[in-house]
Amino acid sequence: MDLKEKLTILADSAKYDASCSSSGSNRKSNGIGNTAVAGICHSFSADGRCISLLKILLTNCCIYDCKYCLNRRTNNIKRATFTSLEICSITMNFYRRNYIEGLFISSGIIKSPDYTMNLIIDAISLLRNKYHFGGYIHAKAIPGASDVLIKKLGLLVDRLSANVELPTEEGLKLLAPNKESDKVDKIMNYVNKNKSNKFVPAGQSTQMIIGATSENDLDIMTKSSKLYENHKLKRVFYSAYIPVNKDNLLPTLDKPPLLREHRLYQADWLLRYYNFKVDEILDKDNPNFNLLLDPKANWALKHLEEFPKEINTCSYLDLLKIPGIGVTSAKRIISSRKYFTIDFKDLKKMGIVLKRAKYFITCNKKYFTSENMFNKKIIERNLILEETIEKNTNIEQLTLFK
Amino acid sequence: MKKSNYIFLYNNEFIDLLNLIKLLIKKRIIPLNIKNDKYQANLFEETLKLDYEQDDNIINEIIKASSKEVFNTIYKIFLSNKDDKEIIIYYFLLQSFKYKNKIFYMRNLCGVNEALKITKYVEHETHKFKGFLRFKELKGNILYAEIEPENNILFFVSKHFQRRLKNEYWIIEDKKRNLLSIYDKNKFFLTSTENFTLMQKELSECEEDVLELWKSFYKTIAIKERTNERCRMNFMPKKYWKYIIEMSDEIEKNS
Structure with missing residues (x-):
């Protein structure tokens, strides 16, 4: 398989992650690159989303079978895996030409969480230590990986994050039976406790899929608010559910709930910058946002x-x-x-x-x-x-x- | 202060403009307008060239009389593409001698809002080009980029890449103004294309492959179900597409 095909497969699998930010870090290096505190958008794709980072998976092979995910074990799709060298070469070539602000790497799980984490760490240490890459790196921590590895990875990247994926435990049990929310919690806890100028300087973020399960906006915002409070997250990203698989457990939608996603972002802003509390903007009688008004x-x-x-x-x-x-x-x-x-x-x-x-x-x-x-x-x-x-x-x- | 009906001329350089403004304020003249000496006056306009000093120390004088922030602001206005930038600088300076840094909060005063808006516009475009600028690798390991910004932001953009790509040789060309910024792994300097000719612009061997790789990434990363042309255009206006290499196919498609 040539590099272009590999990149297409592994970018295609990575594109559903909403996070694109390259902000919050002030890294300087002796080699190539630095980071801009405000973040820089390098391009915008046809969906209007900012392209700031080379967003890829290390591999789309996965031992899990999450219903909503394109890369689930039972899907019959083409699989590919990058070598560390390939990741470095693409990142450096793109960065030098100012296509990107850095790398955003996530991965399917091969063999075990620790095994996968080690592969990610290998690639990123090569990039940082051999290629002296000083640009922005956002890596996904693999839930279930050991603390030693999280520490190792956290020292190499600007942002480390783990995805909540679904706002409630029930949703997770239904659609992602291999994932446990306390494992994600554990990572967030660890990152929050150890955050410093050297360890995950740009902080952590997470993502929730909106509209794949039956949660209302109040459930979602309550979850977000807890995440901001307990783990000092920099951002929670909301990703309108887009059906990529057919499954009886999944809802059928004509269109992704983009307006709902927009309202959630607006409310998220109110929590973080406007001093609002969740119970001021939503309550049991009105658990969902008014789609007509912000x-x-x-x-x-x-x-x-x-x-x-x-x-x-x-x-x-x-x-x-x-x-x-x-x-x-x-x-x-x-x-x-x-x-x-x-x-x-x-x-x-x-x-x-x-x-x-x-x-x-x-x-x-x-x-x-x-x-x-x-x-x-x-x-x-x-x-x-x-x-x-x-x-x-x-x-x-x-x-x-x- | 008395109003004058003349348009005062200066010799195109920032330092000249500052020296002229200093003289005007000293003579207590409020000019009708200030233009560089290439200005073509119409039948009803009268221009006047004063014999102002050619003093480089004017920069320090201005910073002393106002502030560093005020100076940075008027420099950015000068680099903008706005027609009336000189007279806006005049009013902004005049008032900032009185109010110092408070001027930044006094948008109700004449011209202040206009001045700050232009500054923002220049800063905003600089920020955009930190992202939108695309280098190509030429033979000999030189990175080369072309830009056509609305404002003359080559200096600010160069400062950014001096930090970011400090171990590379790079050249940025402002095609609109025929300016070059040349970086030699140590310092960059700005010069006119009249003084410096790029002997060869032949691409390095791997360049086409990297570009193809990037283009296919660009296409792949968009989510079909979320297509939103308007939103893309909003953030990345068409006027910039010409040099954003991943957009070349889109341009063909649209033309």
């Missing part, structure tokens, strides 16, 4: 008594609660209002998008239009209208994929 706008409409907020006086945390105001805008408002009183005209000059925000604020005690327009029904209708226009003209999902 989670923050949805929350704001339910708590209209907290609005409108006065731009010139309300706190930073209050600014963050305003739909349409992000971290950059909130910071800009805080630092500007020290020097002058802000009115609507100034907000525009400051580059703050008012499309959603205008319904929820006052500037110098003035509302943007007549005050009797501050009414739940009117605002809701306008917001949904804006969102529909936006969706039809552009961006939709993935703008959060950085």
Whole structure:
């Protein structure tokens, strides 16, 4: 099998992992390469996702039989395995030409978790120590591998992660009977405890498949929130389920639930940067996100008594609660209002998008239009209208994929 | 300060512009506009060339009177492709002498928002090119890249690759401005294509194979069920495709 065919097989098998980030590390080396704290996107594929890393599997051979996975044991597909040398050669050739920011390597399980981990470690140590590669490396830890190996790998890479795959234990039992969630937990624990400038400097992330099992958004967000709290994860990635196998246990979908995935990302942002708690945005009576409205706008409409907020006086945390105001805008408002009183005209000059925000604020005690327009029904209708226009003209999902 | 109806001319160089602005502020003149001396004035416009100093020390003077951040900002504006960049620099400098670094928060002042927006635009494009730039390996182990950015970001991009590919010989050519950045494993220097001709651009032996490998990776990694042309275009506008080698097939397909 030639290298091109191998790469095609092993990239094809790796593409369902959503993680693409190359950020959070500040590595310098004497050899080739460094990393950029902010991360760099090198290209965008036809699905609009960023290509930052050479995303491949070491092998797509696997002893497991997870129902949702293309590489499951019982699938009759072409199998391939990279040698360490091949991985190094492709990575170096791509990196020198500035095609990529680094390597993202995962693997099917051959023989045993430890055996597979050793293969990954071999490839990456060759890359780091013989080729003096100083670019970004994200490796997947194999659940069930021993601590010694996790330590060894963690010292070589920027990011090490293990995928939760399914948000609940029941889901896992149903679709991935060979995987146990406590093994993933164990890795996350170990990485979190030992994280340093030398060991997994860019932290860990994980991924959940959305829509393959019956969990609702509340289950998913609760899981995420726990992961952020207990293991200090940098990111949880959500991956809309795409049917690659036929199985009675799997749902049949016309289209992957992309909008739902988008809402989960928006909510994920609210948890990490906007100081929201899961029970503020979802509850037992409303366990799923409103597909018509983004989670923050949805929350704001339910708590209209907290609005409108006065731009010139309300706190930073209050600014963050305003739909349409992000971290950059909130910071800009805080630092500007020290020097002058802000009115609507100034907000525009400051580059703050008012499309959603205008319904929820006052500037110098003035509302943007007549005050009797501050009414739940009117605002809701306008917001949904804006969102529909936006969706039809552009961006939709993935703008959060950085 | 008094308003003038003249368009003041400077000698195309950043240092010249700064010296001219210094003189204008000293004479308390608010110019109608400032343009480089290649500017073609129309019938109703009057241009004026002042006899300003040619003082390199102006950079230090400006940093002292405002701040390093202000200086970096106006340099980025100067490298932008905006038509009115000179007059925007004038207003931004004038006000930053008064407000120092507070200027960055005073977007309500005349021209400040405009200036900061242009800075962002230049920084943003620099960041994009750190990713979108593609090297080809030439015979003799030299990496060569062509770019056509909107703004003159060759210097900033070169700084990035000086750190990243420090043990390589590389050359980056700005095809729009006929500029070259040449790196010799130690320092890079910028020069015009008039002063330096690339004798050969023949590709190294393995180059085609690596490119083919990359193209097939690029095609494979997209998830068919998630195809989203608009989203791709948003992040990677078509104007940049020409030199993003994995897009060459797409360009053919579209034309």
